[in-house]
Amino acid sequence: MSSDLLVTKCFAILSGEEPALARAEFESILHLANFEAELTWNQNLVVFNTGKHNLAFLLFRAAMIKEAGYIIAESSALNEDIEWIPEKKLASSIQPTETFCVRTQSLVSKGMNEYRQQITNLLGTKIKHLTKAKIDAKRPNAKILVLLTSNGVKVCRSYKSDSRKKLMNKNSAKKPFFHPSMMNAQLARVMCNLAGVMSGKIAYDPFSGSGGILLELAALGAKTIGMDLNWRQLMGSKLNLIHQKHTLFSLIQGDARVPPIAQHFCDSIVTDPPYGRASSTRGSEATNLVTEFLAAIPKILKPNGMLCIAGSNKMRIPEIANDLGFKCAYHIPIRVHSGLIRDIVTIRV
Incomplete structure (x- = not known):
């Protein structure tokens, strides 16, 4: 041996x-x-x-x-x-x-x-x-x-670790498209790991924005699906994915509450729903948006699939999950700045 x-x-x-x-x-x-x-x-x-x-x-x-x-x-x-x-x-x-x-x-x-x-x-x-x-x-x-x-x-x-340096370099590297709400590469990678994203499996971000999470899903070799209501952000995320030479991805303009995705299609979901000044919910109040999205995930995820979601603590994601009958595997608050505490929550379906 x-x-x-x-x-x-x-x-x-x-x-x-x-x-x-x-x-x-x-x-x-x-x-x-x-x-x-x-x-x-x-x-x-x-x-x-x-x-x-x-x-x-x-x-x-x-x-x-x-x-x-x-x-x-x-x-x-x-x-x-x-x-x-x-x-x-x-x-x-x-x-x-x-x-x-x-x-x-x-x-x-x-x-x-x-x-x-x-x-x-x-x-x-x-x-x-x-x-x-x-x-x-x-x-x-x-x-x-x-x-x-x-x-x-x-x-x-x-x-x-070479990965830490590479992830930090991704943050500083110039991207074709940037938005202030874009998640940094380190946190996106952590969330992918918490969700159990694997090469060759299907991973989905229903609030993909400019593609911060999509870039890490693709970097880990997942078959990547991104969805957003904002066409400009979707096209920006496409530019970012192509810039980093990723090809195994699909982008959809759609509503996370009623996703046009086949039942039990995804192995994992990693997402950072919109909140704060730099983001737009297109008229939907953030907490209600997340509640409706979470209610839909049992139809999207395969049995034993995992979701990792980030959100302001004011959105009360763990409480919403519990009310919907989910059990949170992890609930980790992290302080972003004095005005924002971000909850990182994982749910296994």
Whole structure:
């Protein structure tokens, strides 16, 4: 059996921006990868058992994982030496042709500078001796991360998330069409993960606007359907999708309350209904609009399909869902600014 398929102890460090949202995204991606794992949390660090091959899936999908990897060795004490680290495991973590660096991160104290410098030097020297690989502090191919926690020390092979940088670049990149209400790429990706969007499956945004969510649905390989009443926004979203070289999408001008979509056609729905000054509901009051839309989703989603919806807390989406007989899998409030708290809600039909 390939070493990548063997179950090993792994870790991930999540963004500290919205801890509850980051945890929910992480748990949702584990579910998508079809494995159950016992999670041990320590602030924004999570330790779990899985195959190394699943790390690539986690790092590709997640918007809120900063880095992840596997644990080479761990000790319950801050040892003055590194003799407790198996040489064979240490040597196999770095290839001779790679350049590497050793970094430390403390979750317990801002101090311990002397110990951190000591273990960095010892590990760097040891790995260089065992593998003949070269140290490169600026642009290394590989990273050894030493985590100092309340439970001791963990020496890890760490992989940085490329997805986070790509998502941030999407926000700053010039798009053919822009609207102030367009959702940023990071939050759109998180919502796609919460809804269980998968490549080749049908994903639908009934309030697609200028296409912020559509771009992430398409980026994940879903068969993407967008709908909006506003023709100008629909055409703008088409320009944005084509600009990012997406082709597997359909756009419909229509009303989310009476969607022209076949029964049980969609695997998932990800949406951000209009609210606030920058958006228009075309004369429909936002709360009533969402109520009528939610009432229609059992006809649209396949059995066991998932909806992830964002909205101002003033819209009371969780209460509306409960009144309609739905059970919210997640309800996560996030503060956008002093005047807006956004509820992220997931519902399984």
